[in-house]
Amino acid sequence: MKIIVRVLAIVVLFIHIGDGARILGIVPTPSISHQVVFQPLWRELSLRGHQVTTITTDPIKDPTLTNLTEIDLHFSYEAWNKIIMKNILAFNDNPIRGILGFVEQGLDITDQQLRHPSMQSFLKSEDKFDLAIIESVAPVMIAFAEKFQCPFISMTSMDGFTYLYKSMGNPTHPVLFPDSIYPYYEKMSLAQRLGSVISTNVMSIMIAYSSFSQDQLVKKYFGENYPSVQHLMNNASLLFVNSDPILHKIRPLVPTVVQIGGGSHLRKPKPLPHDLKEKLDNEKNGFIYFSLGSNVKSKDIPMETRTTILETFSELPYTVLWKFEAENLSNKPDNVIISKWLPQQDVLRHPNIKLFITQGGLQSSDETIHIGVPIVGMPFFGDQAANIKRMVAKGMGLSVEYTALEKNDFKAKILEIIQNPKYRNRVKELAALAQDQPMTGLERAIWWSEYVIRHKGAAHLRSPLLDIPWYQYLLLDVIAVLLFGFTFSTYILYILVRSLLRLIRRNLNDNEKKLK
Ligand SMILES: *[C@@H]1O[C@H](CO)[C@@H](O)[C@H](O)[C@H]1NC(C)=O
Ligand SMILES: *[C@@H]1O[C@H](CO)[C@@H](O)[C@H](O)[C@H]1NC(C)=O
Ligand SMILES: *[C@@H]1O[C@H](CO)[C@@H](O)[C@H](O)[C@H]1NC(C)=O
Numbered sequence: 001m002k003i004i005v006r007v008l009a010i011v012v013l014f015i016h017i018g019d020g021a022r023i024l025g026i027v028p029t030p031s032i033s034h035q036v037v038f039q040p041l042w043r044e045l046s047l048r049g050h051q052v053t054t055i056t057t058d059p060i061k062d063p064t065l066t067n068l069t070e071i072d073l074h075f076s077y078e079a080w081n082k083i084i085m086k087n088i089l090a091f092n093d094n095p096i097r098g099i100l101g102f103v104e105q106g107l108d109i110t111d112q113q114l115r116h117p118s119m120q121s122f123l124k125s126e127d128k129f130d131l132a133i134i135e136s137v138a139p140v141m142i143a144f145a146e147k148f149q150c151p152f153i154s155m156t157s158m159d160g161f162t163y164l165y166k167s168m169g170n171p172t173h174p175v176l177f178p179d180s181i182y183p184y185y186e187k188m189s190l191a192q193r194l195g196s197v198i199s200t201n202v203m204s205i206m207i208a209y210s211s212f213s214q215d216q217l218v219k220k221y222f223g224e225n226y227p228s229v230q231h232l233m234n235n236a237s238l239l240f241v242n243s244d245p246i247l248h249k250i251r252p253l254v255p256t257v258v259q260i261g262g263g264s265h266l267r268k269p270k271p272l273p274h275d276l277k278e279k280l281d282n283e284k285n286g287f288i289y290f291s292l293g294s295n296v297k298s299k300d301i302p303m304e305t306r307t308t309i310l311e312t313f314s315e316l317p318y319t320v321l322w323k324f325e326a327e328n329l330s331n332k333p334d335n336v337i338i339s340k341w342l343p344q345q346d347v348l349r350h351p352n353i354k355l356f357i358t359q360g361g362l363q364s365s366d367e368t369i370h371i372g373v374p375i376v377g378m379p380f381f382g383d384q385a386a387n388i389k390r391m392v393a394k395g396m397g398l399s400v401e402y403t404a405l406e407k408n409d410f411k412a413k414i415l416e417i418i419q420n421p422k423y424r425n426r427v428k429e430l431a432a433l434a435q436d437q438p439m440t441g442l443e444r445a446i447w448w449s450e451y452v453i454r455h456k457g458a459a460h461l462r463s464p465l466l467d468i469p470w471y472q473y474l475l476l477d478v479i480a481v482l483l484f485g486f487t488f489s490t491y492i493l494y495i496l497v498r499s500l501l502r503l504i505r506r507n508l509n510d511n512e513k514k515l516k
Helices: 002-015 039-047 076-093 095-115 117-124 139-147 162-167 190-221 229-233 274-281 303-314 344-349 362-371 384-393 407-419 421-435 441-455 476-515
Strands: 022-027 051-056 068-072 131-135 152-156 238-241 257-259 287-291 319-323 336-339 353-358 375-377 397-399
Touching: 022 039, 022 139, 039 051, 039 068, 039 441, 068 117, 076 095, 095 117, 095 139, 095 190, 131 139, 131 441, 139 152, 139 190, 139 229, 152 162, 152 441, 162 190, 162 238, 190 229, 238 441, 257 441, 287 344, 303 336, 303 407, 344 353, 344 362, 353 362, 353 407, 362 384, 362 421, 375 384, 375 407, 384 397, 397 407
Parallel strands: 022 051, 022 131, 051 068, 131 152, 152 238, 238 257, 287 319, 287 353, 319 336, 353 375, 375 397
Antiparallel strands: none
């Protein structure tokens, strides 16, 4: 049955192979975890006969994709790598400072990108586009949609922040749906709810603050007569969020918010490199895979943490495969294999894998759910803590804190996950749920992109929330009228009762006088 649904979905997808459109894709964040989410989309759109131009820090560089033109901004990694670990470690002391670091230095990188000769010539081009798909973390880039006068889709490689949902007129709620950087709680205490309200508002203030500088950049590179970035952002036809109902919380969505998550970046299995495959095949006892993703560099984590990790690993009866970005790791135990890069999806698919120790980035989380490997989480920054807490709450594993890592605790958790089958069984259940859907995230993204092209936008789906003032949405005027009505009628009642009592008293007094 599942197969039939799948085939039907694909047939439906291919009914419209109409004329190729011209599509502009902009993903300016120099982080591979942001890029991998959208690479399959560029590939698929170009294979469907559209002329796709992307501005990206990680071009696919596949010569068989003849309809894909890529403007390469790979140089941005140099600036990004200089700041990333500093901001990640600052995040732990003070999330606001960590985020502000990303916001400010992100602007700097956008400036460098727009100054680059390839972008300068693109800015002068007379190209025409039918659709732009733009990563929303760099809102300056939305000015391209205005320049080319085409509808655009806003997208994010994570779940959307509250301000993004708001920009689409999607209902938000700081207690039910805290921002993805706020740690996830199954049930929030009063202090946690207060924290979520404050953090959501601090985030809004930071976004408003950065929008001044964004507007300056638009003026500098695009021209004077551009609407504000905030205004442009509210004009998005759709918002693609990289979330799904299995890993993320169930929430009401307006039709202009499309969930494309749930492993849309997963690719077909590929054989592992020969020597790696041989090593892992021999681990009949099972092996552990340890990676902190692409942004957190294992080689730069605090020395104390690294020492505890190595001591823990040395006491394990399993081999540990560690994605470690330097040549050498001093005091490396014999059961630890390091490698600068590993084909993560294929390592996770290896039948001998027992456990994934992960920082809990969204892509890694999606992969481990879809492939069905239990975890020990070690979050560092951004949405990682929330992702890990959700996975722990779902019974997929356990977590540790890298700032307070303790050998016996870490070791006990690793052994518990490997030796107690309940975690693995639970992940398998979740994998089955995650895969059982009528369309994959990628198929949804393609269908909706072509929908926006066919109808030149999606203004007819625009949320009515965008067109009423906030005080009306919050019922402030209604509450005011009700309060006034209530106070007024209580007052009238009071006057009436008082007059009545006076009347009665007077009558009583008169009667008394008469009696005297
Ligand atoms: C490129 O697009 C054309 C239609 O514009 C299509 O016929 C062709 O198959 C596409 N080629 C590739 C390699 O995607
Ligand atoms: C909003 O987007 C539409 C296309 O969807 C475009 O025609 C219009 O000019 C845009 N308005 C502003 C103010 O950017
Ligand atoms: C790593 O260790 C090997 C042998 O111990 C040595 O030859 C090499 O220079 C080291 N590399 C670095 C980057 O330290």
